Amino acid sequence: MKDMASLKRVDGLPTWLLSRANARAQAILHDAFGRAGVRGYHFRVLAALEEFGPVSQANLGRRTGIDRSDIVATLNDLVVKDLVSRAPDSNDRRQNVVTITRPGEEMLRRLDVALTEVQDVVLEPLNDRERATLIRLLAKLG
Amino acid sequence: MKDMASLKRVDGLPTWLLSRANARAQAILHDAFGRAGVRGYHFRVLAALEEFGPVSQANLGRRTGIDRSDIVATLNDLVVKDLVSRAPDSNDRRQNVVTITRPGEEMLRRLDVALTEVQDVVLEPLNDRERATLIRLLAKLG
DNA sequence: TTATATCGTTGGTCGTGCCAACGATTATGG
DNA sequence: CCATAATCGTTGGCACGACCAACGATATAA
Numbered sequence: 023m024k025d026m027a028s029l030k031r032v033d034g035l036p037t038w039l040l041s042r043a044n045a046r047a048q049a050i051l052h053d054a055f056g057r058a059g060v061r062g063y064h065f066r067v068l069a070a071l072e073e074f075g076p077v078s079q080a081n082l083g084r085r086t087g088i089d090r091s092d093i094v095a096t097l098n099d100l101v102v103k104d105l106v107s108r109a110p111d112s113n114d115r116r117q118n119v120v121t122i123t124r125p126g127e128e129m130l131r132r133l134d135v136a137l138t139e140v141q142d143v144v145l146e147p148l149n150d151r152e153r154a155t156l157i158r159l160l161a162k163l164g
Numbered sequence: 165m166k167d168m169a170s171l172k173r174v175d176g177l178p179t180w181l182l183s184r185a186n187a188r189a190q191a192i193l194h195d196a197f198g199r200a201g202v203r204g205y206h207f208r209v210l211a212a213l214e215e216f217g218p219v220s221q222a223n224l225g226r227r228t229g230i231d232r233s234d235i236v237a238t239l240n241d242l243v244v245k246d247l248v249s250r251a252p253d254s255n256d257r258r259q260n261v262v263t264i265t266r267p268g269e270e271m272l273r274r275l276d277v278a279l280t281e282v283q284d285v286v287l288e289p290l291n292d293r294e295r296a297t298l299i300r301l302l303a304k305l306g
Numbered sequence: 307t308t309a310t311a312t313c314g315t316t317g318g319t320c321g322t323g324c325c326a327a328c329g330a331t332t333a334t335g336g
Numbered sequence: 337c338c339a340t341a342a343t344c345g346t347t348g349g350c351a352c353g354a355c356c357a358a359c360g361a362t363a364t365a366a
Contacts, residue, residue, distance in 0.1 A: 023229040023230075023353085023354070023355095024229060024354090024355085025229060026226070026227065026228060026229025029208065029211050029212055029215060029227070029228065030211075030215055031211040031214075031215065031276070031279075032208070032211065034299065034303070035279065035283055036189065036283050036286055036287055036295075036298070036299060036302070037189045037190070037192075037193050037279075037282060037283060037286060039299060039302035039303055039306060040182070040185055040186045040189050040190075040286075040302060041186055041189070041190065041353095042302075042306045043182055043186075043302045043305040043306055044182045044183055044185075044186035045353095045354090046305070046306065047178065047179045047182050047183070047305075048179070048182075048183065048321095050179075051179050052321085061320095061321065061322090062321075062322075063321085063322080066171065066174070069171050069172075069173040069174065070171055072173075073171060073172055073173065078344075078345090079344075079345065079346095080343075080344060080345080084168070085168065085171070086168060086171065087165040087166060087167065087168025087323095088322090088323085089322095089323065089324060089325085090344080090345070090346085091324090091325085091345090091346070091347075091348085091349095092322080092323075092324090093345090094345065094346055094347085111344095114331080114332070114343090114344085115330080115331060115332085115344090116330070116331045116332065116343060116344040116345075117331095117343090117344060117345080118344085118345070134173070137173075137177065137179075140179060141177055141178050141179060144178055144179060144182075144305070145178055145305075147304045147305055148301060148304060148305065152301055152304070153178075155297060155301065156178070156298070156301045156302075156305070157176065157178060157181060159290060159294055159297065159298045159301070160178070160181035160182060160184075160185045160298075161176070161181055162289045162290060162294070163185040163188070163189075163286070163287075163289055163290065163298070164181060164184045164185055164188065165322090165323070165324095166323090166324090187322095187323090190352095194352085203351090203352070203353090204352080204353075205352085205353075220313075220314090221313075221314065221315095222312075222313060222314080229354095230353090230354085231353095231354065231355060231356085232313080232314070232315085233314090233315070233316075233317085233318095233355085233356085234353080234354075234355085235314090236314065236315055236316085256312095256313085256362080256363070257313095257361080257362060257363085258312060258313040258314075258361070258362045258363065259312090259313060259314080259362095260313085260314070
């Protein structure tokens with residue numbers, strides 16, 4: 023959202039504050055990811071692949087919380103960019119085995135750096151104590 | 165998002181916690197609004213109309229932070245539901261004058277109740293002190 | 307009066323998140 | 337052993353919030 027002259031009716035409401043804060047955070051994140059040529063889904067899939075090793079698409083979906091159908095599209099992108107390889111599973115011909123490639127791992131490292139920087143930009147208005155408190159409360163809220 | 169077995173790489177990151185907490189909050193809100201037959205845009209437009217009185221669509225967009233083109237679609241819905249009336253401005257024939265109707269005001273009152281309840285559901289995991297702190301920190305973050 | 311600005315509107319795009327259904331394959335239970 | 341059920345990848349769709357470009361009509365400025 024560009025900007026707005028805050029409505030009395032929503033101003034200060036937790037749901038509103040959450041959506042504003044999140045919008046700002048996601049904008050910064052989206053920007054950083056965009057500079058690396060990826061979106062959130064790409065990162066999550068790469069992260070899951072590196073954390074769990076080669077897995078089927080269905081399992082990838084379960085571990086990332088991304089719908090099977092969206093996993094397909096995300097993998098299509100990643101395969102084209104050679105960040106991931108997709109091969110039929112010889113033990114179960116229903117499944118594919120998805121593996122992160124070397125370029126994929128390198129991309130992930132770059133994204134890690136970007137991600138860390140983003141956190142700092144997002145939390146910039148808060149001091150260390152406030153940051154810790156916010157994280158604790160948000161985690162409780164989850 | 166249905167659920168997921170949290171990735172090490174994102175777990176605990178402010179951007180992630182914010183997005184999770186917001187997703188939960190918006191799901192609850194979306195649900196409550198849905199039961200009343202409206203979406204977020206509808207509420208924001210009604211709220212702005214009641215707060216500022218009859219205004220043009222462009223001004224409605226500025227005050228709500230909603231794009232002009234989306235205002236058009238939102239008003240189309242609201243007009244059909246008789247929650248709002250749209251008439252050409254006789255002083256400036258480029259503009260329309262948008263006014264909230266009686267049914268619109270009644271709807272707004274119902275939405276107010278729902279909105280208040282939603283806040284409580286969203287904040288349910290926190291005690292009063294924590295709620296105040298969260299609100300303060302989120303506002304700072306905005 | 308000519309140029310510029312604003313208005314409503316149409317018709318897109320994007321990202322995230324869903325859901326239904328299909329053919330292919332594998333597992334399960336009578 | 338065979339029928340039924342479950343799972344897989346995939347296609348194609350929808351919702352929602354957010355944004356953008358461009359149009360004709362109208363109004364304001366230089």
